[in-house]
Amino acid sequence: MPAANDANEDGLDDATAKAIQDLIDEAKAAEEAANKALEDAKGEDGLITPTEQQAIEKANQAVADAKDKAQQEINKLDPSKGKETLQGNLDAVNGVEVPAVNDKNSDGLDDATAETIQGLIDEAAAAEQAAKDALDKANADGLITPTEQEALNKANQAVQDAKDTAQQAIDALDPSAGKDTLQGNLDAVNGVDVPAANDANEDGLDDATAKAIQDLIDEAKAAEEAANKALEDAKGEDGLITPTEQQAIEKANQAVADAKDKAQQEINKLDPSKGKETLQGNLDAVNGVEVPAVNDKNSDGLDDATAETIQGLIDEAAAAEQAAKDALDKANADGLITPTEQEALNKANQAVQDAKDTAQQAIDALDPSAGKDTLQGNLDAVNGVDVPAANDANEDGLDDATAKAIQDLINEAKAAEEAAKDALDKANADGLITPTEQEALNKANQAVQDAKDTAQQAIDALDPSAGKDTLQGNLDAVNGVDVPAANDANEDGLDDATAKAIQDLINEAKAAEEAANKALEDAKGEDGLITPTEQQAIEKRN
Structure with missing residues (x-):
């Protein structure tokens, strides 16, 4: 009897199965080596350098090579339960997932973190550049205003704020070459030196230059004040101007003009600016005085313009007098005087008096003089008209x-x-x-x-x-009455129509009487007999 060679009865020779399983176990060992390589690479910092990534990929390749070798042997087998079991064992073997490199430069700092912090440093550098640009712009005209100075300080603060944000991020890092590099990059970022302001009022003009020109303008103002004093002295209490006084005022005005010319020459040298406009405005506000005309040519102690003005008031009173005379002539034209015309004449007279009062007030305000006496005589010659009594009270055009x-x-x-x-x-x-x-x-x-x-x-x-x-x-509106027709022709106290209607009824009774007499005669006839029927007929007639 032969020895058993398929102990597990899976349709596969035990020796063949063991040989292939050994190959699968080699693949498993390669898989474990890949896992260890992954763990070693991650370490405690979780960083993957290009070298570590390559080592993991190499370990994965060893897994793949070992699997391929085992797969070739499995592929040679006839179908069986044992073949399926080996295939399942081999399929359970895999390499590891290769992580992405996150420390490309192997500086001990995660690339994303480094990039984020470098972004913060770049923001600080951008703020630094903005501050430099603001400084260049502020210096472009050679002037620094308080606003520009404040803007530069704000720009510097923006740099510092951005640096502070980046520094906090760097300080949170563990020591590493990458941290040192970032710190060096941040330390290279700084604000700008803010210059002192030399255009305090921000008018586009250097303060020292503006003051020098303003001093010249002030000299012109002083000359203007001297001209004003000359004018006031000339006017005195009487307000009269003589030819000599007029010449003194003109001389004072020339001093103002000379001082203005000197200041104007300096202003003209300036480039256009708000400060130049302000100085020009200040200078333009300086003027000589208006030289009054001689107003006492005839030496009558009365200002010529005043005399002319008051004579004008007298002329207005004279014109009002003439208007009153014209109104009287017009009112008298039809021989009638209405209350309206009478009132108009009174108003015309009042207009004369009002105009005289106005002129009189002006004359009364004058100091005694020959001119005042002449004006008074002219005014006394002006009077109103005599207003006639009204003879057309209701103004209907009829006496x-x-x-x-x-x-x-x-x-x-x-x-x-x-x-x-x-x-x-x-x-x-x-x-x-x-x-x-x-x-x-x-x-x-x-x-x-x-x-x-x-x-x-x-x-x-x-x-x-x-x-x-x-x-x-x-x-x-006056008319006679409508005379009614007579209805009592015989003057018997009875309406003719009523009398006729009643007479007609009486006549009807007479006719009935005649009919009854005839009915009686007919009933009697020749025989003198009366029947019940004939009796009823007679009663009916009655």
């Missing part, structure tokens, strides 16, 4: 007396109208109109018409006017 006379005639017509209305009311009192009453009403109407005709003749004689229209309207 009040004439209007009243015609209205009286209209009132007579109204009285006649009222008498006709009273007569009509009396005639209508019993609801009957007799021929006598009808005639009386016609006479009353005629009285109204006669009175209206008299008033109409007076109105027709008037010229057209609102007053005439009003009178005509008043007259047109």
Whole structure:
């Protein structure tokens, strides 16, 4: 009997299975070596250098080579449970995942950390460059303003803040060559030296130059003040200017102009700037005084302009006087004076008085002089007009007396109208109109018409006017009464229609009486007999 050679009954010769398993075990040993290489590479710092990455990749290759050798032997086997078991054992063997290099320069510092911190250092370097650029820009015109100085200080602070942030990150690192390198890079970053300000008011002009020119302007101002004093001395208390005083003021003005010219020459040398504009504005504000014209040419003790002004007020009063005269002529043109015209004339007179009062106040304010006496005489010659009494109170274009006379005639017509209305009311009192009453009403109407005709003749004689229209309207409102038709022709106190209606009923009764008599005659006939039927017929007729 042969010895067993498939102890586990997996369809595979035990010796062959062992030989292949040995190859798989070699692959497992290579896998363990790769894992150790990975662990050794990571160490405590977790950094992977290019050399360590290569060692891991080499260990992985040894795993792959050992697996390939075992796989070749498995591939030679016929299918069996043992072959499947070996294949499973081999498939469980793998290399390790090769980590990425994170310390390319092998300086003991993680590349991402180094890059991040270097980024912070770069930000500080950028802030340093910004500070340098700001300094170059500030120095471009040779001037440093407080604003620029402050901006440079802020730029320096931005550098320091960025450095502080980077330094904190470096300080958190363990000692390493990479840390030393970063520290050196950061130490090379610094702010700028901030120069002293020489343009304190930021006007684009060096302060020393500005002061020198301002001193020249101040000299011009002093000359201006001297000119003002010369002017005040010339005016004195009377405000009069003589030719000699005028010449003194002109000389003082020339001193101002000379001082301004000197300052202007220095300003003209400056480059354009706000400071130059300010100095120019300061200089432009310096002027000589306005040289007053001689105002006492005729030596009458009165300023010529004042005399002319007051004479102008007198002329206004004279013009108001003429306007009042013109208004009076216009008001009198139609022979009527209305309250409005009267008021207008009073207002015109008041305008004269107001203008005179204004002129008088101006004259009264003058000191005594021959000029004042002349002006007073001119003003005294101006007066208003005499205002006539109003004779057209309601302003209807009609003389009040004439209007009243015609209205009286209209009132007579109204009285006649009222008498006709009273007569009509009396005639209508019993609801009957007799021929006598009808005639009386016609006479009353005629009285109204006669009175209206008299008033109409007076109105027709008037010229057209609102007053005439009003009178005509008043007259047109007066009329007689409507005379009703007579309804009691025989004046018996009974309405004719009522009397006729009742008479018609009486006539109907008479006709019925005749019919009853005829019924009686017919019933009696020749035999004188009355039947019950005939009796009823007679009773019915009755």
